[in-house]
Amino acid sequence: MSRKYFGTDGVRGKVGEMPITPDFVMKLGWAAGKVLAKQGSKKVLIGKDTRISGYMLEAALEAGLSAAGLKPVLLGPMPTPAVAYLTRTFRAEAGVVISASHNPYYDNGIKFFSAQGTKLPDEIENAIEKTMDEDIRCVESAQLGKASRIDDAPGRYIEFCKSTFPGELNLDGLKIVVDCAHGATYHIAPSVFRELGADVITMGCAPDGLNINDHVGSTAPQALVERVLQEKADLGIAFDGDGDRLIMVDHTGYEVDGDELLYIIACDLQQQGSLTGGVVGTLMTNMGLEVALAKRDIPLVRAKVGDRYVMELLQEKGWRLGGENSGHIICLDQTTTGDGIVAALQVLKAASRAGKTLFELRSDIRKFPQILINVRFVGDHDPLLSASVQQAVRDAEKILGQTGRVLLRKSGTExxxxxxxxxxxxxxxxxxAEKIAAEVTAAK
Structure with a gap:
């Protein structure tokens, strides 16, 4: 069916504009509640990042779920993967995250997790969309859902993250700069690394509702680069606003992206004899990763861009490791969704086992030059249908031959x-790239 509201990662948009309005989100909560109420426990966990609009949307969701007879359980600010984990451990019917991930503060979104801590199946999202067409009908007063709060949610998730790092290893003597993007990991990530023994220097840990992802975090790593060099740290770790993405910086100030981090984790798993199959990347995965993995006889397959598609291909092939160059890394041997903190710990585990620095580990992969240009377009026209754009792509592919690629794709959120x-x-x-981008800009 054609979708009106759900994209590849839930419902997202600018706050105050459809669909991110209080009335819509309340009805979304009610519709989700109506669909999910047929399942069992009736508990639905709600987490959020640090955007100021989270308060408003949390209240709207709570009202909608309660009206449908479900019991909203409030977690407060929590990383997206923490909500997935806690949904499983509390045997909840579903988890809901109020976040627009790496977007600016004036955007927000709603995404759902199943009772198993995975993204909702398409059929459930489709059922929710269908229910949105109905009028809200509140259950009888005696059946209204009663809201509650889990006060120790941060501590529970911190202990889970630490459990993914071997007990015989520690981070003693390691000086790490941790950048939380003024987002949902601000009260989680520093404690995880400190409690494992690292000397932690924090940045991006003072959210005010408006500064999430503002020149900090995994989408703006230059601030972390500068801080790592200034502090003479061993490495830096940056998360995005909701904590499901990760970028690292080595002691030289080099940005280690998701492709290189995947390589490090895959090689460590192979050495330990615990790599299942190969690695799932995306259409954006650098050819350098494919070449480096091939030298170790580790296969790479590409999914469409988006963690949902990476997950689908992992499940289809029965593999356990995949991700995107943006730093969204899925380690299914540890958890059920992309988790920045858990992925960082797997990299640090590899470094500890090998007795090598991040600089040494990432030096084994040589990335191909890759230029990405985002071109904004307006109106209903589709630049991909432009004859001049198509010709520019064919010309570029002919020049590159077998040693390069051209990829054009639309953003799922902008x-x-x-x-x-x-x-x-x-x-x-x-x-x-600039020639193709110019043709896209000129296309009408």
């Missing part, structure tokens, strides 16, 4: 066309 060109020669790659 009116952007992402133009990616990859090849061995950076100057050539940049010129080709």
């Amino acid at each position: 009116p952007l066309l992402r133009v990616m060109v990859e090849g061995e020669n950076e100057q050539q790659v940049r010129q080709l």
Whole structure:
């Protein structure tokens, strides 16, 4: 069926505009409640990031769920993967996260997790959309859901994260800068690394409702680079606003992205004899990762861009490790969804086992130059249908031959066309990307 509200990662938009309005979110809570109430326990966990609009949307969701007869359980500010984990451990019917991830504070979104801590199946999301067409009908007063709060949620999740790091290892003597993007990990991540023995220097840990992802975090790593160099730290770790993405920085100030982190984790798992199958990447995964993994006889397959599609392919193949170059890494041997803190611990585990620095571990992979240009388009026209854009792509592919790629794809959350060109020669790659981007801009 055609979807009106759900995208690849829930419902998202600008606060105050459809669909991120209090009335819509209340009805979304009610519709989700009506569908989920047929399942069993009736508990639904609600977590949020640190955006100021989270208070308003949390109240709206709570009202809608209660009206449907479900019991809202409030977690307060919590990383997205923490909500997935706690949904499982509390045997809840579902988990809901109020977050727009790496977007600015004026955006927000709603995404759901199943009782198993995974994204809702398509059929459940479709059923919720269908129920949205009905009028709200409140259950009888005696059946209204009663809200409650879990006060020790942060501590529970901290202990879970630590449990994914071997008990015989520690981070003693390691100086780490941790950047929480003024987001949902601000009261979680520093404690995890400190309690494992690291000397932790924090940044992006003072959320005020408006500064989430503002020149800090995994989407703006330059601040972390500067801090790592200033503090002469061993490495830096940056999360995005809801804590499901990760970027690291080595002691030289080099940004270690999701592709390189996947390589490090995969190699460690292979050495331990616990790598199942291979690695799932996406259409954006750098060819350098594919080449480096092939040298170790580790297969790589590509899914469409988006953690939902990475997860689908992992489940289809029965593999356990996958992710995106943006730093959304899924370690199914540890948890059920992308988790920045858990992924960082797997990298640190690899470094500890190998007795190597992050700089040494990432030096084994040589990334191909990859240029990504985001081109904003307006109106109803589709730039992908433009003859001039299609011709520019064909010309670029002919020039690159077998040693490069061209990929054009639309953003799932914004009116952007992402133009990616990859090849061995950076100057050539940049010129080709800019030419295609210019054709996209000119397309009407």
